[in-house]
Amino acid sequence: MPNMRPDKNPMPHQDPQVRACNFNEVALGYTREQAIDEAQRCLNCKHRPCVSGCPVQINIPEFIAKVAEGDFEAAYQIIAKDSALPAVCGRVCPQESQCESKCVRGIKNEPVGIGRLERFVADWHNANATEKAVPPASNGHKVAVIGSGPAGLTCAGDLAKKGYEVTVFEALHLAGGVLVYGIPEFRLPKSIVQKEVDTLKELGVKVETNMVIGRAITIDELKEEFGFEAVFIGSGAGLPKFMNIPGENLKGVYSANEFLTRINLMKAYKDGADTPIQHSTRVAVVGGGNVAMDAARCAKRLGAEVYIVYRRSEAELPARAEEVEHAKEEGIIFKTLTNPTEILGYHNPDDPRDPKNGSVAGIRCVEMELGEPDASGRRRPIVKEGSQFDIELDCVIMALGTSPNPLIKSTTEGLETEKWGGIIADENGLTSRENVYAGGDAVTGAATVILAMGAGKTAAKAIDEALSKS
Amino acid sequence: MYRIVKKRVLNPTVSLMEIEAPAVARKAEPGQFIILRVDEEGERIPLTIADFDRQAGTVTIIYQVVGATTEKLNHKEEGEFLQDFVGPLGRATETEGLGRVAVVGGGVGTAIAYPVAKKLHDVGCHVDLIVGFRNKDLVILEDEFRAASTNLIIGTDDGSYGKKALVTDLLREQIEAGAKYDRVITIGPVIMMKFVCQLTKQYDIPTVVSMNPIMIDGTGMCGGCRLSVGGETKFACVDGPEFDGHKVDFDEAMARGAMYKDFERHAHEAACNLFKQEVK
Numbered sequence: 001m002p003n004m005r006p007d008k009n010p011m012p013h014q015d016p017q018v019r020a021c022n023f024n025e026v027a028l029g030y031t032r033e034q035a036i037d038e039a040q041r042c043l044n045c046k047h048r049p050c051v052s053g054c055p056v057q058i059n060i061p062e063f064i065a066k067v068a069e070g071d072f073e074a075a076y077q078i079i080a081k082d083s084a085l086p087a088v089c090g091r092v093c094p095q096e097s098q099c100e101s102k103c104v105r106g107i108k109n110e111p112v113g114i115g116r117l118e119r120f121v122a123d124w125h126n127a128n129a130t131e132k133a134v135p136p137a138s139n140g141h142k143v144a145v146i147g148s149g150p151a152g153l154t155c156a157g158d159l160a161k162k163g164y165e166v167t168v169f170e171a172l173h174l175a176g177g178v179l180v181y182g183i184p185e186f187r188l189p190k191s192i193v194q195k196e197v198d199t200l201k202e203l204g205v206k207v208e209t210n211m212v213i214g215r216a217i218t219i220d221e222l223k224e225e226f227g228f229e230a231v232f233i234g235s236g237a238g239l240p241k242f243m244n245i246p247g248e249n250l251k252g253v254y255s256a257n258e259f260l261t262r263i264n265l266m267k268a269y270k271d272g273a274d275t276p277i278q279h280s281t282r283v284a285v286v287g288g289g290n291v292a293m294d295a296a297r298c299a300k301r302l303g304a305e306v307y308i309v310y311r312r313s314e315a316e317l318p319a320r321a322e323e324v325e326h327a328k329e330e331g332i333i334f335k336t337l338t339n340p341t342e343i344l345g346y347h348n349p350d351d352p353r354d355p356k357n358g359s360v361a362g363i364r365c366v367e368m369e370l371g372e373p374d375a376s377g378r379r380r381p382i383v384k385e386g387s388q389f390d391i392e393l394d395c396v397i398m399a400l401g402t403s404p405n406p407l408i409k410s411t412t413e414g415l416e417t418e419k420w421g422g423i424i425a426d427e428n429g430l431t432s433r434e435n436v437y438a439g440g441d442a443v444t445g446a447a448t449v450i451l452a453m454g455a456g457k458t459a460a461k462a463i464d465e466a467l468s469k470s
Numbered sequence: 471m472y473r474i475v476k477k478r479v480l481n482p483t484v485s486l487m488e489i490e491a492p493a494v495a496r497k498a499e500p501g502q503f504i505i506l507r508v509d510e511e512g513e514r515i516p517l518t519i520a521d522f523d524r525q526a527g528t529v530t531i532i533y534q535v536v537g538a539t540t541e542k543l544n545h546k547e548e549g550e551f552l553q554d555f556v557g558p559l560g561r562a563t564e565t566e567g568l569g570r571v572a573v574v575g576g577g578v579g580t581a582i583a584y585p586v587a588k589k590l591h592d593v594g595c596h597v598d599l600i601v602g603f604r605n606k607d608l609v610i611l612e613d614e615f616r617a618a619s620t621n622l623i624i625g626t627d628d629g630s631y632g633k634k635a636l637v638t639d640l641l642r643e644q645i646e647a648g649a650k651y652d653r654v655i656t657i658g659p660v661i662m663m664k665f666v667c668q669l670t671k672q673y674d675i676p677t678v679v680s681m682n683p684i685m686i687d688g689t690g691m692c693g694g695c696r697l698s699v700g701g702e703t704k705f706a707c708v709d710g711p712e713f714d715g716h717k718v719d720f721d722e723a724m725a726r727g728a729m730y731k732d733f734e735r736h737a738h739e740a741a742c743n744l745f746k747q748e749v750k
Contacts, residue, residue, distance in 0.1 A: 171556070171687065171689045172687060172689075173507060173514070173553070173554040173556070181687075181691075209554070210493075210554050210555065210556035211493065211556070212556060212557070212559065212689050215497065215557070215558055215559060215689075216493050216494065216496070216497055216556075216557070216558065217493070217497075236691075237691075238690050238691065239690050239691070239705060239708070240691075240692070240693035242693075242696075242703055244703075248703065249696060249697070249698055249703065249719075249726065250725075251725055251726055251728075251729045252729075254694075255692065255693035255694070257691055257692045257693055258686060258692040258693055258694040261686050261687065261691070261692050265686075266513060266514070266686065267511075272740075273511070273513075274511055274512050274538060274539060274737065275513040275514075275686075276513075276730040276733040276734070276737075278729070278730075355728070355731070355732075357725065358722070358725030358726075359725075405689070405690045405708070406690065406708060407689065407690060407708065
């Protein structure tokens with residue numbers, strides 16, 4: 001008999017006032033008892049709608065049944081068949097719009113906390129499992145993976161499990177891509193990412209850091225000189241977008257990428273770090289996605305009063321509801337239906353050597369109202385006449401998305417891209433070049449971790465089919 | 471890890487290192503740069519490639535001790551290792567179709583001008599290499615400069631070596647004396663590049679500057695290295711580091727370059743104190 005409790009077991013959290021001053025993980029994870037109790041809420045329905053909502057099609061009811069029995073390692077092994085990064089996905093997947101949105105329990109009440117259970121199982125495995133992954137016998141085929149973010153790691157993991165000799169090339173000094181430079185420690189501890197990368201290495205995946213493909217080695221050279229039979233491009237999102245308004249190059253204006261990289265990858269928030277970051281008093285983060293929430297919550301933890309400035313209304317915020325809620329609990333101030341028109345600079349007319357010259361002094365905004373729906377189906381924001389106002393502050397973070405990195409495109413002849421720069425790939429991830437596949441943000445533009453993983457998985461399957469024929 | 475094959479002190483604050491980095495040496499070209507981290511906790515700093523040897527698999531960097539990271543770098547000796555060394559990054563200097571070129575460098579920037587001059591000289595250009603230093607003690611790489619140029623002109627601010635003149639004055643002399651340049655390439659402190667560009671604009675000589683802004687990843691991700699060029703935002707790491715000098719907003723570049731000055735000064739002092747304690 002399933003547990004008919006209507007709501008999910010709540011996730012234990014750090015107190016908002018406490019966590020707004022530290023970088024430790026916000027969500028603390030279920031206890032063993034909570035996990036079993038939550039797992040018993042699953043009806044184990046025959047048609048398994050949740051699985052169809054998962055981009056990597058994890059056997060959700062099966063793993064949950066094992067959790068309900070208290071056999072957590074068996075649950076982990078079921079997840080691991082389909083997901084290379086369960087501890088990551090349990091934390092950052094938007095389950096509310098994927099698996100959990102299809103859950104039958106969600107029709108009348110709250111769905112089963114699938115994401116929370118996935119996280120519990122992965123954490124249990126990482127804390128308790130002692131057996132190392134064993135690399136399978138090599139099948140003699142070599143595959144290169146460009147980028148060690150979620151798409152690349154998934155593709156590498158799936159191929160390695162099938163016996164491929166996989167080398168992952170990473171431009172930065174650390175593997176993990178957006179999982180290490182983008183998503184903050186308090187949402188995804190870096191030790192968890194490291195653990196997932198180590199598991200792949202145990203499977204025989206080679207990771208070459210400090211390798212910029214397109215500069216140090218081109219894709220053609222990987223194939224012709226280095227003997228890789230197939231290449232997967234998972235190079236991720238690229239250059240940050242700006243608004244092209246006056247003042248965007250003032251001191252104190254960051255892209256979210258730069259701000260987050262300084263904090264997450266370079267640990268600039270720690271005392272004595274070699275990499276500097278501005279400790280501001282008042283910060284505006286422009287944008288309403290998950291990256292904007294991450295940047296805002298980081299700025300808050302560095303001691304600032306933080307505004308989210310977003311041109312549409314709260315209902316249109318592209319960030320996960322949970323992230324918005326967490327941000328609000330931590331005291332982030334939301335200025336929705338507000339659009340910046342200029343970043344104001346400090347200038348001391350009496351002293352050209354004043355070090356504050358050229359720094360951010362404020363942001364000029366207009367209020368917006370919503371008109372007719374636009375191409376995205378969301379109501380178009382329109383400027384309200386005479387609504388201009390200024391906010392005094394010393395830092396602005398632009399979180400407006402990114403455009404694909406031009407490096408690989410410009411150095412790979414015959415690799416077709418969309419007008420906006422995204423690599424064109426078919427439903428299997430195959431690009432216009434033979435045996436060159438691509439997936440993740442490099443193809444779709446900025447999206448989620450799990451979609452990138454799904455693309456890595458699809459490409460791995462296609463690569464296996466193509467190479468096992470040859 | 472990347473081994474330091476050779477270290478040579480060029481003047482009291484400037485040193486040269488040859489680093490074993492075959493993957494970088496394989497493709498390096500003049501005008502490009504690398505990013506390094508000295509140790510596991512270190513920050514990522516960009517340095518221009520001063521020379522490379524494809525056969526030996528080494529890349530030469532020349533650095534001036536200005537902050538905590540370069541101080542730490544300078545405490546590394548031959549045979550020791552750097553944590554990270556990634557490159558080549560940025561676009562290479564374009565040398566095609568040039569007949570006579572003035573390469574103008576100042577201070578440690580002259581080290582960066584060197585490979586550019588050498589490449590131009592190798593492909594048969596007439597290269598006037600104009601280099602400026604504050605005084606005689608700071609002059610570096612004179613033999614290398616001479617070998618990489620048709621005509622080497624050295625100036626010092628105080629006249630203790632070469633001519634007592636700024637590089638802008640030396641360049642003006644050449645132009646007024648009738649030198650017809652297809653291009654001026656200038657590399658050094660931003661303020662110097664700004665004045666070189668003001669001068670060449672008067673004579674309508676196409677001028678290329680090599681920018682070295684604050685950077686983190688260097689591969690087109692963080693956007694920290696952005697500059698205004700002709701009113702557009704450009705990224706030094708993927709669009710540069712070389713740009714049309716007549717279009718760069720130098721004042722903005724100088725302000726952005728000074729963003730962490732206080733932090734850097736404190737960090738440098740802290741690093742120096744640490745090294746002093748180690749000596750005790």
